Structures are given as structure tokens and as C-alpha cells.
Amino acid sequence: MTRSLFALTTAVALCACVSADQRRRRQYDADYQLAVAHCGRPDAAYQSGYNAGYAGERMRADWTAMCTPEVRAQTASSYQTGFVQGASNAPVRVQHTVRDLRRPGTTYRPAPVAQCTFDSDCGDGYSCRNRECMGQGWTGDRCVFNSDCLSDRCFGGTCRED
Numbered sequence: 001m002t003r004s005l006f007a008l009t010t011a012v013a014l015c016a017c018v019s020a021d022q023r024r025r026r027q028y029d030a031d032y033q034l035a036v037a038h039c040g041r042p043d044a045a046y047q048s049g050y051n052a053g054y055a056g057e058r059m060r061a062d063w064t065a066m067c068t069p070e071v072r073a074q075t076a077s078s079y080q081t082g083f084v085q086g087a088s089n090a091p092v093r094v095q096h097t098v099r100d101l102r103r104p105g106t107t108y109r110p111a112p113v114a115q116c117t118f119d120s121d122c123g124d125g126y127s128c129r130n131r132e133c134m135g136q137g138w139t140g141d142r143c144v145f146n147s148d149c150l151s152d153r154c155f156g157g158t159c160r161e162d
Helices: 002-016 020-038 042-054 062-066 069-089
Strands: 127-129 132-134
Touching: 020 042, 020 062, 020 127, 062 069
Parallel strands: none
Antiparallel strands: 127 132
């Protein structure tokens, strides 16, 4: 019994571990796919950069080195221009951690005080309701549904502690 449990645990551990070589290979494959899709296509490179900048990701133009020399500079320039434009159009996202003094051990991140169009504009755990980010609200905060409040009680558009 002990040997079979040990063998099973070892097999699971070996499957779950990813070596540094595997991580490098995955990164190379991802870069290669970007290069295949965007090299020589400045519009696609611009859009990829714009999406990355708008999403708040880091600029990753390493993959442009895989392009042929004739299109490398134009592709890199298009990606970087798109990234800068996307980052400048991105909504401001303020994220910080606040400890709930009434409930020791709990933390939450307040939603940004900004208008939204989609749930993804608000961040994890928040929803876009009536063009406003809601979720994890304190007593007195605006809400639409019970799930918008930490207390799970929304009454008359306001979170209650009742």
C-alpha cells in the first residue's frame, strides 16, 4: 500500500512539474506564433500591441526579432505604436488591498471608481452594472444585487449589514 501510494505521488509530482527548458520552449512557441501571425502585417502588429497596452500588460516586442530583416523594423514600430496608443486609451485601474477591521483575516480590493462598459473593465470579483463597477461593497455602498455586497444584502440599491 505504501509503495503504491509513493509511486502514485511521485508520478503526479513528475507530471505537475514544468522544467525551465519547457517554460522556455513554451515562451518560444508563443513568440513564434506571434511572429508568424504579425510579421509583414503592420495592421495586425499594431492591433496586437494596442490590445496588450489596453489590457495593462507589459510590452513584449521580443518576437519581432524573428521577422525577416525586410519587415522587422516596420513590424516592431507598428507593435510599439499600437501598444503606446492602447496604454494611453486604457481606463485607470486603481488596485490596492484593504483589510477589513471588522473581520480579521479578510482582504478585498476596491473596484476602480470609473465608468465601465464590460465586466472586464472592473477587475476580478466585480461586475459592470449601469456603467458603474460594483461588487464587494461595504455597508452604504451602491448595489443592484445581493452579490454586489460583502454582507450579501442589497436593499433599495444600498448594501446593508442587517
